[in-house]
Amino acid sequence: MAAYLQIVQQVQEALRLGILTEGDQLPTAARVARDTRLNPNTTLKAYRELEHLGLVEPRPGVGTFVSSSAGRPNPLVESPLRGELSEWMRRARAAGLDWADVSALITVARAEHYPAG
Known part of the structure; x- marks a missing residue:
């Protein structure tokens, strides 16, 4: 699986499990790239895909945040x-x-x- 898709999958799982919730700020793409030793373009591609899926909202000059639609309480957590x-x-x-x-x-x-x- 492509590295950017692995990042997307990890964020989706964190949302499913309630680890990430509405309004949570994701680390910067540059920090993810540095921590994972991935090309910064790879992490940017992952963040763009997360935005396309409606899971995160970029706020220029501030960061990337879990969107309100993605951060709703997940029934799986308490299932x-x-x-x-x-x-x-x-x-x-x-x-x-x-x-x-x-x-x-x-x-x-x-x-x-x-x-x-």
């Missing part, structure tokens, strides 16, 4: 399914499964229930 999954993960660990085992089970279940993805 009963999240609690059930957390409990399943706890039981898997107690049964001696390592991350590779758990990942394999998730991959199989995903293929069964989401065959196109």
